[in-house]
Amino acid sequence: MSIHSHIFTLFLLLLALLLSASIPITGHEFSIKEATVHDFRMAFQQNKLTSRKLVRFYLGEIHKLNPILRGVIEVNPDALLQADKADKEKKAKSLRSLEGLHGIPILLKDNIATKDKMNTTAGSFALLKSVVPRDAGVVRKLRKAGAIILGKASLSEWTGLRFVFPYGWCARTGQGRNPYVLSATPCGSSSGSAISVAANLAAVSLGTETMGSILCPSHFNSVVGIKPTVGLTSRAGVVPISPRQDTVGPICRTVSDAVEVLDVIVGFDKRDKATRTASKYIPRGGYKQFLNANGLKGKRLGIVRNPPYMFENVSVQPQVFEHHFHTLRQGGAVLVDHLKIANIDVFFGSTGVEALEAELKISLNAYLKELVASPVRTLADVIAFNNKFSHLEKVKEYGQDLFLQAQATKGINKKTLLKLARFSRNGFEKLMKKHKLDAMVAPTADIIHVLAIGGFPGIDVPAGYDGKGVPFGICFGGLKGSEPKLIEIAYSFEQATKIRKPPSFKP
Template sequence: MTLSSCDRTTAGSFALEGSVVPRDAFVISKLREAGAILLGKASMAEWASFRGENVPNGFSARGGQTTAPYYPNLDPSASSSGSAVASAIGLAAASLGSETTGSIVLPASRNNIVGFKPTLGLVSRSGVIPISPHQDTVGPLARCVADAALLLSVIIGNDPNDACDIGLPPPQEWPDYTRALDAGALRGKRLGVPRALFQDHPVINDAFQKSLDIFRDLGAHVIDPVDFPSAHELKQSKAEDIVLTVDFKPALNKYLAELVEVPTGVRSLADVIKFNLAHPDVELPSPYYTDQSQLLASEASQIDETYYVALAENWELGRTRGIDAVLQAHQLDALILPTDSYATKPTGVSGYPIISVPLGHYPQHVQPIPLIPAPLHSSAPNMPFGIAFIGTAYSEYKLIGLAYAFEQATKARLQTRAYPSATPATQLKDVISQ
């Protein structure tokens, strides 16, 4: 999580050590106004997993290597990993993360909690260290849908410092999403299963298949399969990579220029790259963390015709011939599919909402699979996974109801526990007493 507050905001990098932000992030101000107690900041993937393609999930120079608490050395998945782990093991009632593509819902899936990436523009990004104004958003990570709905209700609102236009009219008024918490919300709803977006995860896909009977028992109509007209092109498209690579440099340079103080002298992406090269012992340590290829690619990029074509392609594949096309063609209320699939690509490029809730976990007989070269496991016994609900722009209220009804019927989170040494034993009262 990369939210500005009185604590240090560094995106996990020593390049921003000691930097001073001009103000609280907008979402932090909203939380303070609502009476929330801010305990601190979570570790994260450095520069929100945008330093280099070969840097392991959850690693940052300042924070070290985050791991999921369900198996030793388990990959925590994506950039908001520390926020997900903190919520999963009760270090906080809930947390915030940021998502460009998957960085809220994928850590939620891997860490057995609820993650909600709202519609682009519903939540301000002001004060958030950016990747792309076309995809970045802030969202809640919590142990249940009710807590995520409450947190989302607090952090939404108009912010003059983040004028985000996604080409669609925003809600006329800001809703209280806790009113969507209805255990009967699935009754009569039409849910589509976009099979072409599934990946080859037999355990996860089998659990998902079994869940379809639960949806039917709860009164939902499951239309299976339904596929995006753009499904094949979407999976093959490089347009998102182009947009994010180009967006990162001007967005980060703007953020750095507005800092009140930067003791390291870093004021641009070029400065970040130079800092890393000058401090390889902490920023590029061998053998797993030497890569800054994404920073280099972004620094070398430029806004050109290819960039504008890629922007248009993202909306075409994600919205017009993607989510909106399939919802309208089959008169669907939402799409459902495993979170660990291509679910996050259409929601990322479209700016549309996605919520992930716990679905199941890997059986004990599964052999752990180490990632190479990263010192993490990509799958392991007891590893959790989630189910995703996807809708069109500003359909958060409906999605919360659907996710809540499924969560209450299954209680899937309670089937999986963190391994003992990853479970905190110290209580807050014990710390305060000292």
């Protein structure tokens, strides 16, 4: 090991000790760290906290921790002004001040457009100083609910479709770090959203998912991620990959917080036609009613044992999941074990990637064309930018192979899409219906492809930590529109286990 490597290792060790010893900041005896949306709401009502104090706390934590974690790309220069506005509305006893996300700061993944002083770049210098035409659909809903847009979270650049690895790297911030074990992967592409809420740089955040981009970072950062049914939340104003698979969802520290955010962002948006169809799944009265501690009772949960490595991750003992299965049974769930998803090799193969590359080229070109101002207008322009500014975009180190493959596509192969839909229908869907399952339960990494290709929802909940202290999660996935059942299951499991703990910042 070189002298530089030794110095860097010592630096990380000292920093980890400093971060783990940090003292929670309080406001009028109210501890902000690890507090939930409900806690904030009660503190507001009892005059123990203001939105300004809450925003100032998070800005301080970002200033202190972000230089090493790199979970935030930029903060909103108007965040304190928004907080002052929220505090004035609370004093005026605005109706919305008593519910929802009013006065609560939220971080947005940097592929979600905001029509303000912040950039929307998908982590790339190619979109720096570009001008979006309007707020993304989900951002409009957040602002209407009184949420404070705190800043933009980092991500795997271009949501992971420029190159394969590393997760959590983008040109604008560099490599994002897992706050539990700094050398471990934070996964991606919503890495910064998960890093930030895990490390208390914010309580709530938004991520996006095409194939595992919410569920995987949640898994590795010991937080809760909800991947909604495709179309349940608007994708308008989000830097796209695939209209079949893209979805926007919350990443938070608790199931209840994630559901609070979900309730705000779901619903129809005229700029995303998929929301018209999916809106039929939204229950009257919203999703908070399904935060039921006894939600496991009577639920039929399927356990898949193919491919053979499911529940046999080398860093996690299979006995850990067997213990969780026992917890599910104790909660009243019926477990249907040793199931096999037909055609699962397709989900883990190259067919789905080929479809995504073709969709990326078409969707991204359309998004870039609509920008009010932009240095790039097509995928070809982005590729040329990366080559011209290779020192900024580290093209020599990481390349842009997926972009080049996408650019080489010549339209969407409808036969490929029909093939994927058929395999999804005859695989996961058929299995769920045959066994009358409410949800499938699996290690997160083993089910994300299946849920992605079918546009199905999933919820990741913290499930433990391996021998090195790296977190892992458990995922509950279901058919389209099954969010109410998944929330009951996930919340009940969370309340029965309460596994999550604050990060330790180990080197």
